[in-house]
Amino acid sequence: MDRAEDPRLVWGLRIGFALVVLAVWQVTAVRLGENFFAAPGAIVSSAVALLRSGELMHYFVPTLEVLAWGFLLGLAVGIPIGLAIGRWRRLYWVSEGPINLFYTTPLAAVIPIILVILGFGTTTKVFVVFAFVVFSVLINSAAGVRNVDGDLLELARSYGSSEPMLWREILIPSALPFVLVGIRIGIGRALIGAVVAEFYAGISGVGYLIIYYSNRFDVASALVPVGMLIALGVGSTAGLKRLQEWLTPWASEARV
Amino acid sequence: MVGVATDERSATGGRRAVRLPSRVEERLWWASGLVLVVVVWQVYAMLSTSSLIVGPWEVVEATGDLIASGELWEYAQSSALSFAIGMLIGSVSGLVIGLLVGRFRLVEITLDPYISALYATPLVAIIPVLIVLLGFGPLSKIVIVSIFVFFPVAINTAAGVKEVPRDLLELADSFCSREMLTWRDVVVPSALPFIVTGLRLSVGRGLIGVVVAEFETAVTGLGYLILSKSRRFLMAESLVPVVVLMIAGFVLYSLLKRVEDGMLERRRGL
Numbered sequence: 001m002d003r004a005e006d007p008r009l010v011w012g013l014r015i016g017f018a019l020v021v022l023a024v025w026q027v028t029a030v031r032l033g034e035n036f037f038a039a040p041g042a043i044v045s046s047a048v049a050l051l052r053s054g055e056l057m058h059y060f061v062p063t064l065e066v067l068a069w070g071f072l073l074g075l076a077v078g079i080p081i082g083l084a085i086g087r088w089r090r091l092y093w094v095s096e097g098p099i100n101l102f103y104t105t106p107l108a109a110v111i112p113i114i115l116v117i118l119g120f121g122t123t124t125k126v127f128v129v130f131a132f133v134v135f136s137v138l139i140n141s142a143a144g145v146r147n148v149d150g151d152l153l154e155l156a157r158s159y160g161s162s163e164p165m166l167w168r169e170i171l172i173p174s175a176l177p178f179v180l181v182g183i184r185i186g187i188g189r190a191l192i193g194a195v196v197a198e199f200y201a202g203i204s205g206v207g208y209l210i211i212y213y214s215n216r217f218d219v220a221s222a223l224v225p226v227g228m229l230i231a232l233g234v235g236s237t238a239g240l241k242r243l244q245e246w247l248t249p250w251a252s253e254a255r256v
Numbered sequence: 257m258v259g260v261a262t263d264e265r266s267a268t269g270g271r272r273a274v275r276l277p278s279r280v281e282e283r284l285w286w287a288s289g290l291v292l293v294v295v296v297w298q299v300y301a302m303l304s305t306s307s308l309i310v311g312p313w314e315v316v317e318a319t320g321d322l323i324a325s326g327e328l329w330e331y332a333q334s335s336a337l338s339f340a341i342g343m344l345i346g347s348v349s350g351l352v353i354g355l356l357v358g359r360f361r362l363v364e365i366t367l368d369p370y371i372s373a374l375y376a377t378p379l380v381a382i383i384p385v386l387i388v389l390l391g392f393g394p395l396s397k398i399v400i401v402s403i404f405v406f407f408p409v410a411i412n413t414a415a416g417v418k419e420v421p422r423d424l425l426e427l428a429d430s431f432c433s434r435e436m437l438t439w440r441d442v443v444v445p446s447a448l449p450f451i452v453t454g455l456r457l458s459v460g461r462g463l464i465g466v467v468v469a470e471f472e473t474a475v476t477g478l479g480y481l482i483l484s485k486s487r488r489f490l491m492a493e494s495l496v497p498v499v500v501l502m503i504a505g506f507v508l509y510s511l512l513k514r515v516e517d518g519m520l521e522r523r524r525g526l
Contacts, residue, residue, distance in 0.1 A: 005365065013366040037389065093285030098293045104505040106463040108380070109479065109498050112471065112486040117308050191378035196468055199384070207381070214384035222388070226381045233377035 038220035046220040047227070055209075060228065063194055063205040066122060070129020071190045077130075078137030078186075079179060085138070086145025087171065103135040108196050115201055125197040125205070132193030133186040140182025144175030177248040184240040191233055310492040315499060318492035327481070332500060335477040338394050339466045342401025346462070347455055349402065350409030354454070357410065358417025359443065368414075375407040383468050392473040397466060404465035409454040416450025417443055449519040456512035463505050 022040050029039035038046075050056040085091050085099075111128055118124040152170055161169070198207025206225040213222035294312050301311030322328040356363045357371070383400055390396035420443055428438045470479025478497035485494035 005361075010365050013362065014369060017366045017370070090285055093282050094289035094292070097286050097290040100509075101290070101293075101502065101506055104460055104509045105498070105502040106460060106467050106505060108464045108471075109467045109482055109501050112483050113491065113494055113498070116486050116489060116491065117306075188376055188378070192380050192464070195378050195381050199468075199471070210381055211384050214388045217388055219385055219388055222385045223382075226385065229381045230373065230377040234373045237376040 038223055042220040043223050043227070046218075047224045050221065050224050056224065056228070059204060059206050059209045059225070062122075063198065063207070066125040066129055066197070066205065067190055067194050070126045070193065071133055071187065073126070073130045074133025074137055074186060074190070075183065078134040078182070079141050082138035082141025082179075082182070083145055083171070083175065086142035086175070092142065092146070099135060099139060103139060107131055107193070111196055111200060120200075120202045122202075124201045125194065128197040129190045129193045132189040136185040136189055137179070137182040140178045140185070141175060144178025144182075145171055147178065148174045177244070177250075180240070180244045180248060184237060184244070187236045187240060188233060191229060191236075195229065308489065308491050310495065314492040315495045318490075319496045319499070322493060322496050328496060328500070331476060331478050331481045331497070334394070335466050335470065335479070338397035338469075338477070339401055339462055342398040342465070343405055343458070343462050345398065346402030346405030347409045347458065350406040350454065350458075351413055351451065353406075354410040354413025354451075355417055355439075355443070355447075358414040358447070359439075364414070371407065371410055371414075375411060379404060379407075380464065380468050383465075384472055387469065387472050392475050396473065397469045397477070400469045401462045401465040404461040405458040408457040408461065409451065412450045412454030412457070413447060416447030419450065420446045449516055449523070452512055452516045452519065456509055456516060459508045459512065460505055463501055467501065 026039045026041060029037045029042075047056075085095050107128070110131075114128060115124055118127060148171055152174075153166065156166055156170055194205070195207040195210075198205035199211050202208070206229060209225045210222050213219075298311040298313060301309050301314070319328070353367070353371075357367055358364070382403075386400055387396045390399055424442050424446070425438065428442050433441070466477065467479040467482070470477035471483050474480050474483060478501060481497045482494050485491075
């Protein structure tokens with residue numbers, strides 16, 4: 001961390017490693033029979049084909065819509081409830097057990113049941129994404145408020161600060177870094193929820209595309225949407241990290 | 257309900273005079289939260305006209321049936337086995353890579369961007385592909401769980417190794433400690449709480465891995481049980497494995513949390 005490395009060495013190592021992995025992959029795939037164990041070359045040509053035909057975009061847009069709705073709903077519910085739970089001790093005590101219980105439940109397990117109840121449509125997918133997002137946002141928002149310096153609160157109160165003022169001047173600014181961490185974790189979970197929901201619910205979205213090509217043993221084509229999800233995951237996480245650094249430069253990146 | 261009583265008492269004046277010790281009060285509120293979930297769920301199920309909404313009582317009855325028929329045990333065993341083996345492989349390999357990344361700068365430079373990138377991606381997406389490649393047997397489940405578990409363990413282990421106090425390493429160095437001894441006596445012990453954190457975070461991921469893999473392979477396991485029951489609209493029976501997974505996740509998570517807290521406490525005491 002403290003020593004500045006030669007960027008040529010850094011990128012040489014990283015790119016070299018990637019090339020070695022790709023080379024080993026390509027050789028193994030060709031040896032084992034290419035149509036089954038997709039080689040990087042085959043994936044690239046599938047990607048080109050899927051992009052040309054417009055298929056990839058056709059399936060990708062609904063996924064983005066589901067993600068956006070579920071995610072925004074998760075924030076709209078998770079942040080205010082989380083802040084309230086963090087502020088009021090008894091609310092925190094009552095909700096701690098159920099929230100941990102739901103947070104540690106593998107939510108993916110409930111998807112087939114939600115599917116039966118809500119049907120094979122967009123509602124199910126949005127709900128699943130929402131459920132995946134809401135708890136991480138809620139837990140982190142609550143942790144943020146609970147982490148506020150008690151002395152600071154006492155000081156503010158002894159100077160006659162009202163509750164809204166407390167929120168504006170102290171609680172929200174100190175909770176913000178935590179809330180942002182929760183949002184970042186939430187995005188990762190939202191992607192998981194969207195994909196798993198699309199595996200089962202209906203015939204749209206990249207999740208469906210993955211299943212469709214896997215069932216046809218076309219591994220190369222199935223890996224194209226996977227690659228796209230990887231890009232989406234990495235991109236959104238990196239973007240949020242930037243947002244975090246910009247909005248809360250004072251917070252250190254060392255938690256959760 | 258006792259909690260409400262306390263509340264009233266404090267509201268009617270005797271603010272400080274009559275009050276439960278705060279530890280007891282916290283416990284009561286905590287327990288009533290869990291009770292509340294069950295009560296709300298039961299009432300909602302009784303009020304709902306849909307036959308698809310079942311209450312906790314029906315789930316309890318269904319649990320009895322599934323235990324009596326031996327179904328639950330059979331499927332749980334198969335899931336647990338894949339989960340345990342996958343957990344073991346994933347955490348051991350995560351541990352090794354994490355130690356190397358944390359200790360050797362060149363390894364960190366090379367691998368870190370890839371590990372963080374894959375950690376940020378929805379790995380569930382590759383499950384159908386892996387099943388095509390590895391077949392419908394336990395092998396694909398084990399591989400999936402170990403991939404899911406690998407990343408949190410590797411990342412937290414690396415973070416733990418980097419947090420090892422410089423002074424300790426320098427001290428070991430200046431006493432001519434051999435690399436292996438330094439690892440055994442300094443690096444691993446101080447990274448241990450972080451490693452446990454990694455394990456704790458990977459429990460949930462591992463369970464997701466098992467269940468989704470079982471949805472896909474649809475041969476055996478709790479995931480298959482959920483899928484097959486819900487497809488026949490046997491909602492109560494399909495919720496039984498969910499509850500089992502919930503309890504398993506909760507117990508493992510809390511257990512590891514306790515181990516972790518104990519370690520940190522001991523460290524602070526030193």
